[in-house]
Amino acid sequence: MDSLVPMDNDVPPVNGGTGGSSPRRRQGFETLAIHAGQEPDPTTGAVVPPIYQVSTYKQDGIGGLREGYEYSRSANPTRTSLEVCLAEVEAGARGLAFASGLAAEDALLRTVCRPGDHVIIPNDAYGGTYRLFAKVAEPWGVTFDPVPLADLDAVRAAVRPDTRAVWVETPTNPLLGIADITALAGVAHDAGALLVVDNTFASPYLQQPLALGADVVVHSTTKYVGGHSDVVGGALVAADADLGERLAFHQNAMGAVAGPFDAWLTLRGLKTLGVRMDRHCANAERIVEMLTRHDAVREVLYPGLPSHPGHDVAAKQMRAFGGMVSFRMGSQEAAVRVCERTKLFTLGESLGGVESLIEHPGRMTHASAAGSPLEVPADLVRLSVGIEDADDLLRDLELALA
Numbered sequence: 001m002d003s004l005v006p007m008d009n010d011v012p013p014v015n016g017g018t019g020g021s022s023p024r025r026r027q028g029f030e031t032l033a034i035h036a037g038q039e040p041d042p043t044t045g046a047v048v049p050p051i052y053q054v055s056t057y058k059q060d061g062i063g064g065l066r067e068g069y070e071y072s073r074s075a076n077p078t079r080t081s082l083e084v085c086l087a088e089v090e091a092g093a094r095g096l097a098f099a100s101g102l103a104a105e106d107a108l109l110r111t112v113c114r115p116g117d118h119v120i121i122p123n124d125a126y127g128g129t130y131r132l133f134a135k136v137a138e139p140w141g142v143t144f145d146p147v148p149l150a151d152l153d154a155v156r157a158a159v160r161p162d163t164r165a166v167w168v169e170t171p172t173n174p175l176l177g178i179a180d181i182t183a184l185a186g187v188a189h190d191a192g193a194l195l196v197v198d199n200t201f202a203s204p205y206l207q208q209p210l211a212l213g214a215d216v217v218v219h220s221t222t223k224y225v226g227g228h229s230d231v232v233g234g235a236l237v238a239a240d241a242d243l244g245e246r247l248a249f250h251q252n253a254m255g256a257v258a259g260p261f262d263a264w265l266t267l268r269g270l271k272t273l274g275v276r277m278d279r280h281c282a283n284a285e286r287i288v289e290m291l292t293r294h295d296a297v298r299e300v301l302y303p304g305l306p307s308h309p310g311h312d313v314a315a316k317q318m319r320a321f322g323g324m325v326s327f328r329m330g331s332q333e334a335a336v337r338v339c340e341r342t343k344l345f346t347l348g349e350s351l352g353g354v355e356s357l358i359e360h361p362g363r364m365t366h367a368s369a370a371g372s373p374l375e376v377p378a379d380l381v382r383l384s385v386g387i388e389d390a391d392d393l394l395r396d397l398e399l400a401l402a
Protein backbone atom coordinates (compact mmCIF):
# COMPACT_ATOMS: atom_id res chain seq x y z
CA MET A 1 0.00 0.00 0.00
CA ASP A 2 1.13 3.54 -0.66
CA SER A 3 1.95 5.64 2.36
CA LEU A 4 -0.38 8.52 3.13
CA VAL A 5 2.62 10.38 4.51
CA PRO A 6 3.82 12.80 1.81
CA MET A 7 7.00 11.27 0.46
CA ASP A 8 8.73 14.20 -1.18
CA ASN A 9 8.17 17.15 1.06
CA ASP A 10 10.56 19.05 3.23
CA VAL A 11 8.70 18.92 6.52
CA PRO A 12 11.43 19.06 9.14
CA PRO A 13 11.50 16.29 11.71
CA VAL A 14 10.28 17.35 15.15
CA ASN A 15 13.33 15.98 16.89
CA GLY A 16 15.91 18.21 15.25
CA GLY A 17 17.21 17.36 11.80
CA THR A 18 19.17 19.39 9.32
CA GLY A 19 16.40 21.52 7.82
CA GLY A 20 17.78 23.43 4.85
CA SER A 21 16.21 23.69 1.46
CA SER A 22 16.85 20.27 -0.08
CA PRO A 23 13.68 18.16 -0.18
CA ARG A 24 13.95 15.31 2.28
CA ARG A 25 12.13 12.04 1.66
CA ARG A 26 9.80 11.46 4.59
CA GLN A 27 10.14 7.96 5.94
CA GLY A 28 7.18 5.61 5.57
CA PHE A 29 4.58 5.21 8.30
CA GLU A 30 5.81 1.90 9.74
CA THR A 31 9.43 3.11 9.83
CA LEU A 32 8.43 6.23 11.75
CA ALA A 33 6.20 4.24 14.11
CA ILE A 34 9.09 1.94 15.00
CA HIS A 35 11.97 4.43 15.08
CA ALA A 36 10.83 8.04 15.60
CA GLY A 37 11.77 9.21 19.09
CA GLN A 38 13.21 5.78 19.83
CA GLU A 39 16.96 5.97 19.30
CA PRO A 40 18.77 3.12 21.08
CA ASP A 41 19.60 4.15 24.65
CA PRO A 42 22.98 6.00 24.54
CA THR A 43 24.24 4.38 27.76
CA THR A 44 23.30 0.72 27.29
CA GLY A 45 22.28 0.43 23.64
CA ALA A 46 18.85 -0.89 24.68
CA VAL A 47 16.79 -0.84 21.47
CA VAL A 48 13.55 -0.08 23.29
CA PRO A 49 13.20 3.16 25.27
CA PRO A 50 13.33 2.28 28.99
CA ILE A 51 10.42 2.92 31.35
CA TYR A 52 11.75 5.94 33.25
CA GLN A 53 9.69 5.28 36.37
CA VAL A 54 10.91 8.42 38.09
CA SER A 55 9.44 11.70 39.35
CA THR A 56 12.51 13.95 39.71
CA TYR A 57 16.02 14.41 38.25
CA LYS A 58 19.40 15.38 39.70
CA GLN A 59 20.48 18.86 38.67
CA ASP A 60 24.13 19.70 38.01
CA GLY A 61 24.01 22.91 40.02
CA ILE A 62 20.88 25.05 40.31
CA GLY A 63 19.19 25.26 36.92
CA GLY A 64 21.71 22.76 35.47
CA LEU A 65 19.22 20.36 33.90
CA ARG A 66 20.35 17.31 31.94
CA GLU A 67 18.44 17.05 28.66
CA GLY A 68 15.85 19.48 30.07
CA TYR A 69 14.32 17.07 32.59
CA GLU A 70 13.46 18.42 36.04
CA TYR A 71 10.12 16.89 37.11
CA SER A 72 8.04 14.19 35.39
CA ARG A 73 4.78 16.15 35.15
CA SER A 74 6.65 18.64 32.97
CA ALA A 75 8.55 16.01 30.99
CA ASN A 76 9.60 12.37 31.29
CA PRO A 77 11.91 10.61 28.80
CA THR A 78 9.55 7.66 28.13
CA ARG A 79 6.69 10.07 27.50
CA THR A 80 8.95 12.19 25.27
CA SER A 81 9.65 9.11 23.11
CA LEU A 82 5.91 8.59 22.65
CA GLU A 83 5.23 12.29 22.04
CA VAL A 84 7.93 12.58 19.37
CA CYS A 85 6.67 9.41 17.68
CA LEU A 86 3.04 10.61 17.72
CA ALA A 87 4.05 13.93 16.16
CA GLU A 88 5.95 12.10 13.42
CA VAL A 89 3.23 9.59 12.54
CA GLU A 90 0.63 12.38 12.34
CA ALA A 91 3.12 14.62 10.46
CA GLY A 92 2.65 17.41 13.00
CA ALA A 93 4.94 19.83 14.81
CA ARG A 94 4.26 18.71 18.38
CA GLY A 95 2.79 15.64 20.06
CA LEU A 96 1.55 15.49 23.65
CA ALA A 97 0.51 12.40 25.64
CA PHE A 98 -2.24 12.49 28.26
CA ALA A 99 -3.74 10.20 30.88
CA SER A 100 -6.80 9.55 28.69
CA GLY A 101 -8.48 10.73 25.52
CA LEU A 102 -10.83 12.91 27.54
CA ALA A 103 -7.93 14.48 29.45
CA ALA A 104 -6.43 15.42 26.07
CA GLU A 105 -9.77 16.89 24.93
CA ASP A 106 -10.14 18.90 28.14
CA ALA A 107 -6.63 20.34 27.80
CA LEU A 108 -7.33 21.26 24.16
CA LEU A 109 -10.67 22.85 24.97
CA ARG A 110 -9.23 24.98 27.74
CA THR A 111 -6.25 26.00 25.63
CA VAL A 112 -8.16 27.22 22.60
CA CYS A 113 -11.41 28.43 24.23
CA ARG A 114 -12.32 31.07 26.78
CA PRO A 115 -15.71 31.52 28.45
CA GLY A 116 -17.93 33.19 25.84
CA ASP A 117 -16.53 31.14 22.94
CA HIS A 118 -18.54 28.72 20.81
CA VAL A 119 -17.64 25.32 19.31
CA ILE A 120 -19.37 23.23 16.62
CA ILE A 121 -19.35 19.51 17.39
CA PRO A 122 -20.66 16.49 15.43
CA ASN A 123 -24.31 15.66 16.07
CA ASP A 124 -23.16 12.07 16.61
CA ALA A 125 -20.03 12.84 18.66
CA TYR A 126 -18.48 10.27 20.98
CA GLY A 127 -20.69 10.25 24.10
CA GLY A 128 -17.87 11.27 26.44
CA THR A 129 -17.03 14.23 24.19
CA TYR A 130 -20.65 15.31 24.26
CA ARG A 131 -20.71 15.00 28.05
CA LEU A 132 -17.49 17.05 28.31
CA PHE A 133 -19.12 19.85 26.32
CA ALA A 134 -22.54 19.62 27.97
CA LYS A 135 -21.51 19.14 31.61
CA VAL A 136 -18.04 20.69 31.88
CA ALA A 137 -17.44 23.20 29.07
CA GLU A 138 -20.92 24.72 29.05
CA PRO A 139 -21.06 25.43 32.81
CA TRP A 140 -17.60 27.00 32.35
CA GLY A 141 -19.11 29.35 29.74
CA VAL A 142 -18.30 27.73 26.39
CA THR A 143 -21.37 27.13 24.24
CA PHE A 144 -21.65 24.47 21.54
CA ASP A 145 -23.93 23.25 18.80
CA PRO A 146 -24.17 19.64 17.60
CA VAL A 147 -24.36 19.75 13.77
CA PRO A 148 -24.44 17.02 11.07
CA LEU A 149 -20.91 17.56 9.72
CA ALA A 150 -21.59 15.80 6.42
CA ASP A 151 -23.86 18.76 5.60
CA LEU A 152 -21.47 21.65 4.84
CA ASP A 153 -24.30 24.17 4.54
CA ALA A 154 -25.49 23.23 8.02
CA VAL A 155 -21.95 23.76 9.35
CA ARG A 156 -21.65 27.17 7.62
CA ALA A 157 -25.04 28.16 9.03
CA ALA A 158 -23.96 27.18 12.56
CA VAL A 159 -20.79 29.30 12.48
CA ARG A 160 -20.99 32.39 14.69
CA PRO A 161 -18.61 35.32 15.20
CA ASP A 162 -17.46 33.72 18.46
CA THR A 163 -16.95 30.22 16.97
CA ARG A 164 -13.47 29.17 18.03
CA ALA A 165 -13.33 25.60 16.72
CA VAL A 166 -15.06 23.09 14.48
CA TRP A 167 -14.64 19.70 16.15
CA VAL A 168 -14.77 16.75 13.75
CA GLU A 169 -14.97 13.01 14.14
CA THR A 170 -14.67 10.86 11.04
CA PRO A 171 -15.65 8.05 10.93
CA THR A 172 -18.12 8.68 13.75
CA ASN A 173 -19.05 6.41 16.60
CA PRO A 174 -21.24 4.33 16.37
CA LEU A 175 -22.97 5.33 13.10
CA LEU A 176 -19.75 5.50 11.03
CA GLY A 177 -20.67 8.79 9.38
CA ILE A 178 -17.98 10.47 7.26
CA ALA A 179 -17.05 14.16 7.25
CA ASP A 180 -14.93 15.83 4.55
CA ILE A 181 -11.86 17.08 6.45
CA THR A 182 -10.51 19.31 3.64
CA ALA A 183 -13.89 20.98 3.08
CA LEU A 184 -14.45 21.50 6.81
CA ALA A 185 -10.96 22.97 7.20
CA GLY A 186 -12.02 25.54 4.58
CA VAL A 187 -15.23 26.38 6.45
CA ALA A 188 -13.44 26.62 9.81
CA HIS A 189 -10.58 28.74 8.52
CA ASP A 190 -12.92 31.11 6.63
CA ALA A 191 -14.56 31.71 10.01
CA GLY A 192 -11.23 32.24 11.76
CA ALA A 193 -11.77 29.02 13.72
CA LEU A 194 -9.55 25.99 14.26
CA LEU A 195 -10.31 22.58 12.78
CA VAL A 196 -9.97 19.82 15.38
CA VAL A 197 -10.16 16.18 14.24
CA ASP A 198 -10.70 13.27 16.61
CA ASN A 199 -8.78 10.64 14.62
CA THR A 200 -9.38 7.77 17.06
CA PHE A 201 -11.46 5.57 14.74
CA ALA A 202 -9.21 5.85 11.68
CA SER A 203 -5.83 6.06 13.47
CA PRO A 204 -2.91 7.92 11.87
CA TYR A 205 -2.25 4.89 9.66
CA LEU A 206 -5.54 5.23 7.78
CA GLN A 207 -6.02 9.00 7.86
CA GLN A 208 -3.79 12.03 8.37
CA PRO A 209 -5.98 15.04 9.16
CA LEU A 210 -3.14 17.58 9.50
CA ALA A 211 -2.10 16.93 5.90
CA LEU A 212 -5.74 17.60 4.93
CA GLY A 213 -5.83 21.01 6.63
CA ALA A 214 -6.71 20.26 10.27
CA ASP A 215 -4.97 22.25 13.02
CA VAL A 216 -5.06 19.68 15.81
CA VAL A 217 -5.58 15.93 15.98
CA VAL A 218 -7.07 14.29 19.08
CA HIS A 219 -6.68 10.61 19.94
CA SER A 220 -7.95 8.21 22.47
CA THR A 221 -4.77 6.11 22.28
CA THR A 222 -6.72 3.61 24.41
CA LYS A 223 -8.12 2.35 21.10
CA TYR A 224 -6.17 1.52 17.91
CA VAL A 225 -2.88 3.26 18.78
CA GLY A 226 -2.44 1.24 22.00
CA GLY A 227 -4.27 -1.59 20.31
CA HIS A 228 -4.20 -4.28 23.01
CA SER A 229 -6.93 -3.21 25.47
CA ASP A 230 -4.32 -2.87 28.22
CA VAL A 231 -3.85 0.88 28.63
CA VAL A 232 -5.93 4.09 28.77
CA GLY A 233 -4.37 7.15 27.18
CA GLY A 234 -4.88 10.20 25.00
CA ALA A 235 -2.92 12.43 22.68
CA LEU A 236 -2.93 15.77 20.92
CA VAL A 237 -0.85 16.55 17.84
CA ALA A 238 -0.65 20.17 16.68
CA ALA A 239 0.15 21.17 13.12
CA ASP A 240 2.16 24.21 14.14
CA ALA A 241 4.74 24.74 16.85
CA ASP A 242 3.08 27.80 18.43
CA LEU A 243 -0.17 26.01 19.16
CA GLY A 244 1.91 22.99 20.24
CA GLU A 245 3.70 25.19 22.77
CA ARG A 246 0.42 26.55 24.17
CA LEU A 247 -0.95 23.02 24.48
CA ALA A 248 2.24 21.88 26.21
CA PHE A 249 1.84 24.74 28.70
CA HIS A 250 -1.66 23.56 29.56
CA GLN A 251 -0.58 19.92 29.68
CA ASN A 252 1.91 20.84 32.41
CA ALA A 253 -0.32 23.41 34.14
CA MET A 254 -3.37 21.10 34.27
CA GLY A 255 -1.27 17.99 34.83
CA ALA A 256 -3.25 15.10 33.29
CA VAL A 257 -0.11 13.55 31.77
CA ALA A 258 0.49 9.96 30.68
CA GLY A 259 2.58 8.04 33.24
CA PRO A 260 5.83 6.37 32.13
CA PHE A 261 4.48 2.81 32.00
CA ASP A 262 1.33 3.87 30.14
CA ALA A 263 3.48 5.84 27.68
CA TRP A 264 5.70 2.78 27.19
CA LEU A 265 2.74 0.43 26.55
CA THR A 266 1.24 2.92 24.10
CA LEU A 267 4.53 3.26 22.23
CA ARG A 268 4.83 -0.53 22.09
CA GLY A 269 1.36 -0.70 20.55
CA LEU A 270 2.06 2.08 18.06
CA LYS A 271 4.96 0.13 16.53
CA THR A 272 2.58 -2.48 15.09
CA LEU A 273 -0.33 -0.18 14.23
CA GLY A 274 0.19 -0.53 10.48
CA VAL A 275 0.17 -4.33 10.32
CA ARG A 276 -2.66 -4.60 12.83
CA MET A 277 -4.77 -2.07 10.95
CA ASP A 278 -4.29 -3.90 7.64
CA ARG A 279 -5.74 -7.02 9.26
CA HIS A 280 -8.53 -5.14 11.07
CA CYS A 281 -9.61 -3.72 7.68
CA ALA A 282 -9.35 -7.03 5.81
CA ASN A 283 -11.36 -8.86 8.48
CA ALA A 284 -13.96 -6.08 8.60
CA GLU A 285 -14.44 -6.33 4.83
CA ARG A 286 -15.10 -10.08 5.06
CA ILE A 287 -17.66 -9.50 7.82
CA VAL A 288 -19.37 -6.66 5.97
CA GLU A 289 -19.70 -8.90 2.93
CA MET A 290 -21.39 -11.61 5.01
CA LEU A 291 -23.67 -9.16 6.88
CA THR A 292 -24.88 -7.41 3.72
CA ARG A 293 -26.11 -10.78 2.38
CA HIS A 294 -27.67 -11.97 5.63
CA ASP A 295 -31.49 -12.05 5.77
CA ALA A 296 -31.65 -11.16 9.48
CA VAL A 297 -29.64 -7.94 9.03
CA ARG A 298 -31.57 -4.87 7.93
CA GLU A 299 -28.76 -2.45 7.18
CA VAL A 300 -24.97 -2.46 7.36
CA LEU A 301 -23.12 0.79 8.15
CA TYR A 302 -19.56 0.75 6.79
CA PRO A 303 -17.83 3.52 4.82
CA GLY A 304 -16.29 0.92 2.50
CA LEU A 305 -19.72 0.11 1.03
CA PRO A 306 -20.36 2.05 -2.21
CA SER A 307 -23.92 2.64 -0.94
CA HIS A 308 -22.61 4.50 2.16
CA PRO A 309 -23.33 8.25 1.73
CA GLY A 310 -19.75 9.12 2.75
CA HIS A 311 -18.06 6.47 0.63
CA ASP A 312 -16.45 8.80 -1.92
CA VAL A 313 -15.13 11.17 0.72
CA ALA A 314 -13.81 8.24 2.78
CA ALA A 315 -12.10 6.79 -0.30
CA LYS A 316 -10.45 10.18 -0.90
CA GLN A 317 -9.18 10.80 2.63
CA MET A 318 -8.60 7.30 4.07
CA ARG A 319 -6.13 4.60 3.09
CA ALA A 320 -8.75 1.92 3.86
CA PHE A 321 -12.10 1.88 5.65
CA GLY A 322 -11.22 0.66 9.13
CA GLY A 323 -12.16 -2.10 11.52
CA MET A 324 -15.42 -0.72 12.94
CA VAL A 325 -18.69 -2.08 11.56
CA SER A 326 -22.23 -1.28 12.71
CA PHE A 327 -25.47 -2.91 11.61
CA ARG A 328 -29.19 -2.65 12.31
CA MET A 329 -31.35 -5.64 13.19
CA GLY A 330 -34.83 -4.10 12.89
CA SER A 331 -35.63 -4.32 16.61
CA GLN A 332 -33.90 -3.83 19.94
CA GLU A 333 -34.70 -7.45 20.92
CA ALA A 334 -32.95 -8.85 17.86
CA ALA A 335 -29.93 -6.56 18.39
CA VAL A 336 -29.58 -7.52 22.06
CA ARG A 337 -29.94 -11.20 21.17
CA VAL A 338 -27.00 -11.09 18.73
CA CYS A 339 -24.84 -9.24 21.26
CA GLU A 340 -25.54 -11.86 23.92
CA ARG A 341 -24.99 -14.88 21.68
CA THR A 342 -21.54 -14.39 20.18
CA LYS A 343 -18.68 -16.26 21.84
CA LEU A 344 -15.54 -15.02 20.08
CA PHE A 345 -16.83 -11.46 19.79
CA THR A 346 -16.68 -10.45 23.45
CA LEU A 347 -19.54 -8.35 24.78
CA GLY A 348 -17.81 -5.18 25.93
CA GLU A 349 -17.26 -1.46 25.52
CA SER A 350 -14.18 0.17 23.96
CA LEU A 351 -12.69 -0.76 20.60
CA GLY A 352 -9.53 -0.98 18.56
CA GLY A 353 -7.87 -3.92 20.34
CA VAL A 354 -6.59 -7.12 18.75
CA GLU A 355 -9.62 -9.02 20.12
CA SER A 356 -13.06 -8.65 18.55
CA LEU A 357 -15.75 -6.90 20.58
CA ILE A 358 -19.50 -6.57 20.15
CA GLU A 359 -21.85 -4.16 21.89
CA HIS A 360 -25.30 -2.60 21.92
CA PRO A 361 -24.61 1.19 21.77
CA GLY A 362 -28.14 2.14 22.86
CA ARG A 363 -27.80 0.40 26.20
CA MET A 364 -24.02 0.43 26.62
CA THR A 365 -21.58 3.04 25.19
CA HIS A 366 -24.28 5.52 24.24
CA ALA A 367 -26.80 4.94 27.03
CA SER A 368 -25.98 8.39 28.41
CA ALA A 369 -27.07 9.93 25.07
CA ALA A 370 -30.66 8.71 25.53
CA GLY A 371 -33.05 11.64 25.16
CA SER A 372 -30.29 13.93 23.78
CA PRO A 373 -29.73 14.91 20.12
CA LEU A 374 -27.11 12.13 20.07
CA GLU A 375 -29.47 9.24 20.87
CA VAL A 376 -28.66 6.18 18.71
CA PRO A 377 -31.11 3.69 17.14
CA ALA A 378 -32.18 0.91 19.52
CA ASP A 379 -31.68 -1.84 16.91
CA LEU A 380 -28.01 -0.97 16.33
CA VAL A 381 -25.14 -3.40 16.96
CA ARG A 382 -21.50 -2.23 16.86
CA LEU A 383 -18.52 -4.46 16.13
CA SER A 384 -14.87 -3.73 16.74
CA VAL A 385 -13.44 -6.34 14.40
CA GLY A 386 -10.23 -7.80 15.80
CA ILE A 387 -7.34 -9.54 14.09
CA GLU A 388 -8.31 -13.15 14.81
CA ASP A 389 -8.79 -15.68 11.98
CA ALA A 390 -11.54 -14.23 9.77
CA ASP A 391 -13.27 -17.59 9.23
CA ASP A 392 -13.61 -18.07 12.97
CA LEU A 393 -15.11 -14.60 13.32
CA LEU A 394 -17.57 -15.23 10.49
CA ARG A 395 -18.70 -18.53 11.98
CA ASP A 396 -19.22 -16.93 15.40
CA LEU A 397 -21.40 -14.16 13.98
CA GLU A 398 -23.36 -16.49 11.71
CA LEU A 399 -24.23 -18.73 14.68
CA ALA A 400 -25.32 -15.71 16.73
CA LEU A 401 -27.50 -14.43 13.86
CA ALA A 402 -29.14 -17.81 13.19
Ligand SMILES: *Cc1c(COP(=O)(O)O)cnc(C)c1O
Pocket residue numbers: 100101102103126128129169173198200201219220221222223232233234
Ligand atom coordinates in the same frame (compact mmCIF):
# COMPACT_ATOMS: atom_id res chain seq x y z
C1 LIG B 1 -12.82 6.42 23.59
C2 LIG B 1 -12.94 7.67 22.80
C3 LIG B 1 -12.64 8.92 23.37
C4 LIG B 1 -12.28 9.09 24.84
O1 LIG B 1 -11.06 8.52 25.14
P1 LIG B 1 -10.68 7.88 26.59
O2 LIG B 1 -9.31 7.36 26.37
O3 LIG B 1 -11.70 6.83 26.88
O4 LIG B 1 -10.74 9.01 27.56
C5 LIG B 1 -12.72 10.04 22.56
N1 LIG B 1 -13.08 9.95 21.26
C6 LIG B 1 -13.39 8.77 20.70
C7 LIG B 1 -13.80 8.73 19.26
C8 LIG B 1 -13.33 7.59 21.43
O5 LIG B 1 -13.66 6.43 20.86
